[in-house]
């Protein structure tokens with residue numbers, strides 16, 4: 001029996017087991033008093049942003065007061081002034097007050113200190129609502145959760161939107177000089193498509209302004225866009241630096257910068273460019289009640305993005321609190337938080353992933369304007385559901401890492417088992433020019449492999465650029481080059497080729513080999529969506545970045561269709577591949593969880609973003625593959 005990967009949204013009606021958890025509370029609200037603390041910068045250059053986050057927490061606590069019982073929740077407001085020592089002291093105060101939860105608007109400066117305190121035996125449940133997320137821990141009982149995506153995800157999203165709508169080919173980076181900023185920059189450089197170049201990187205100490213000469217050097221290098229990554233006050237420093245040079249380069253602000261604390265966004269100094277925002281998919285816009293409550297205090301103003309994020313997190317906590325008629329321990333609250341589910345559209349997947357971060361994020365660019373940022377026409381942007389830009393990543397991004405289990409992913413050849421079939425499959429799907437455009441045909445094959453590897457990496461808890469999350473990622477790497485230094489039995493081979501009457505893949509654990517039946521998937525899933533008319537010379541511009549998105553709806557649709565078909569086909573390779581590689585690692589089938597990658601009864605029809613390894617399989621994978629630990633010289637002190 002082998003699992004068949006069916007298309008996304010094939011509407012298999014799963015029971016959402018966990019939705020009962022958010023049921024109505026008992027008739028008599030018990031008299032428990034919940035205690036919460038807010039920690040964040042309420043003074044100093046980031047005060048306005050801290051206050052936005054605080055307001056979101058307060059609004060959630062008051063709008064959902066009934067979920068906390070008869071008595072109102074006590075909220076302790078603690079100012080850390082974006083200072084490590086003050087943040088440390090604030091956590092101690094919160095602990096002394098025996099709070100049930102700490103909401104923290106953490107930054108690249110304070111996040112590590114806050115997280116370290118929370119991870120002690122007596123530390124609080126820490127929910128991060130600022131711009132910085134935590135360094136992940138693989139422990140299910142890790143008492144930290146956040147709505148901030150991984151730095152590698154920031155890099156991917158920034159790159160996608162740099163091309164569409166920004167049309168940038170040569171950006172320069174202005175990045176806060178914190179561990180978070182360094183990680184972002186490294187991920188950005190690693191994932192940069194061949195058709196883009198970086199004009200220079202300026203690291204700026206928190207709350208400092210960019211050095212004028214360094215900014216002038218980026219100007220001299222003809223940067224066509226400035227990417228800003230950090231806290232809101234950095235936008236002001238950049239805006240003033242550009243004014244001093246009379247340099248009118250457009251900006252591209254990463255998530256977390258749109259705030260009242262960036263005064264230049266509101267007085268016209270920074271009014272040219274885009275800002276990216278990342279929202280959890282479970283709270284992509286303000287509910288009406290939130291808008292009404294917010295506008296009662298700020299007439300005519302939209303709910304600020306930081307307020308919305310903090311609200312989303314505090315509302316999630318309210319959904320936890322309602323389950324406990326009496327006070328609960330940190331670990332019980334944390335466990336309940338980790339089980340909060342999305343609705344049916346996500347097959348009931350949890351809101352937070354196993355590392356405690358928002359499991360799904362929506363990235364959207366907003367236009368900078370003279371008096372703030374504003375939403376733009378969404379159809380002008382890349383649809384975020386179909387993976388990155390075409391040709392953003394080459395397969396060569398993914399390497400066999402020494403000391404890991406290597407999987408060689410290949411379309412095979414005439415003699416392989418199964419014999420190569422991808423060209424025939426692609427002819428049927430209209431996705432190949434049969435040699436008329438040889439280079440474009442190569443691009444298609446590369447695109448499928450690169451996308452499949454990005455997704456396989458994610459499924460094995462790595463970043464989609466192939467990098468590892470220490471302590472979390474399984475110790476496995478994927479490559480399209482046959483490993484030269486390894487003997488045949490020392491690596492796994494996954495051949496994407498061939499057909500089968502009834503299944504998407506098969507595995508031979510004794511041989512360390514599996515087959516992913518690309519013809520089966522073409523035939524049973526994707527044929528109905530085949531590209532018509534088939535791929536032709538004119539489509540080249542969608543692969544080169546020459547096409548200017550948003551100028552023509554027919555062309556937008558064509559480009560989107562090609563991308564979604566490639567992304568979907570590659571996604572089914574990755575899903576089936578992960579399942580078969582699971583077999584190679586010693587996993588059997590299960591029926592424990594409808595989201596399980598190894599569930600052949602109910603697993604069909606899942607999206608690759610919804611699947612998981614059940615705990616028993618995680619244990620086996622931990623034994624067989626191990627978790628990645630960085631070599632000593634790469635460890636942060």
Ligand SMILES: [Zn+2]
Nearest residue numbers: 001002003579
């Ligand atoms: Zn199987």
